[in-house]
Amino acid sequence: MTTRRSFLSGFLAFPALFPIAARAEDAPPQLTLTPACGDAEPTIAQTEGPYFTPGSPLKRDFRADVEAVQGGGASAGSTLAIAGTPITIAGYVLTADCQPVPGALIELWHCDGGGAYDNEGFRLRGHQFSDDQGRWWFETIVPGLYTGRTRHFHVKVQRPGGPLLTTQLYFPGEPGNERDRIFDAALLLDIKEAPDGGYSRYDFVVR
Template sequence: MDEAGTYGTGPDDPGTGREPESPRLVRRKTVLRAALAATAAIPVALAAGPALARTSAASGSAPQLTPSCDDGDDPTPEQTEGPYFKPNSPQRTSLLEPGLPGTPLTVTGYVFGRACLPLSGVLLDFWQADTNGAYDNTGYRLRGHQFTDSRGSFALTTIVPGLYPGRTRHLHVKLQAPGRPVLTTQLYFPNEPRNNTDTIFDPRLVMTVRDGGGGREAAFDFVLDVPQDPGPGPTPIPSGGTWTVGVTYRAGDRVTYAGRAYVCLQAHTAQPGWEPPAVPALWRAG
């Protein structure tokens, strides 16, 4: 992989399309975007509201409340590389090419360290099957790498991968923070029939996916095993007062907005567009 060294290739698997079991999985991590609320913009795929990456169901139901972030967050689970990885992919955020068939797909998210702080400059190397379930093993079609920006965010434009024997629908990705080990894993789609029969499938790696923009929009946040100093917590604020941009609210805090009272449901830092009437995931009238 240029810019970040060369990875080893996976095992040879002629003709079967099968991939070996992962030798090790780390513990579950519920990833939070709330850690970036004070400084980061919401990715395009989720710009309609503060739908954190792991809180919206594919059915479009109201997002569940996100638990508080702590300093012991588990890294994203590892998965097998499989037989189709190739080093030295081109640097690009879009894998689309003229004449490439398939349903458009955007994948957005953040990369965090162990203290739920964003990581900039993280390498993400994606590769996948085309709409017919085939990998390009001679060129670099549907292969590419990119780096997280200063906010720790990434965005990939591609197509929904097809199916091939023995596997459910999935994306491959390698991540590497500067000077840190490589994490190899896979991302999955919700409500796929083959999720129940694929022996490699891991529900902890299911993306949040919805229809939109003439295709599908997905979100997923990664956590790398990178030690971080969480620093001081937010300064407590007295409960009550008028809702104000830039204030850090805790669950249970009460505010008024446009003459109406609201109760905070989830800790966050207020941003423009997150006014209480507009974001029922964060505020409840009363």
């Protein structure tokens, strides 16, 4: 059985898996969840919304942002960083002709399990750069819900020297997706449930 952890270790263990679409039939199951490559349209842009904070730390594991608070580390009056289901999201940054992009910026920010953003600090906010195979991954929690939106992650992606892509990622099966004004099915994660949480692959195609 694939677990959240084995998904990530499996993802990182197959650096030569290109082109993804051409290899889909013999790829491990967790590596086939990808937009078709070859006719790749750039990932669509969406608004960054009102809660982006520039200057986030270099961080790909957000779980301590939640656990620290659960363990009694919250400052007085803090309502931040309510826990949620652990989730690992991972993928490639690709060009439109399917070439992996090393050194691309990938920034992630999202609300906590209770639907609150940390607008004073950087809990559940961070960025990384894709590795030498063009891969990125975050370990975090499933964000909660807040009024007016369906469940979502916020992301920014930028290849070295390229334009900045700002977009959002969505969750399948959410009742709020149909009502959300900007929801787009092209930005749906393909979440797999595992005993230790969930995991999903998503590849960004950048200009």
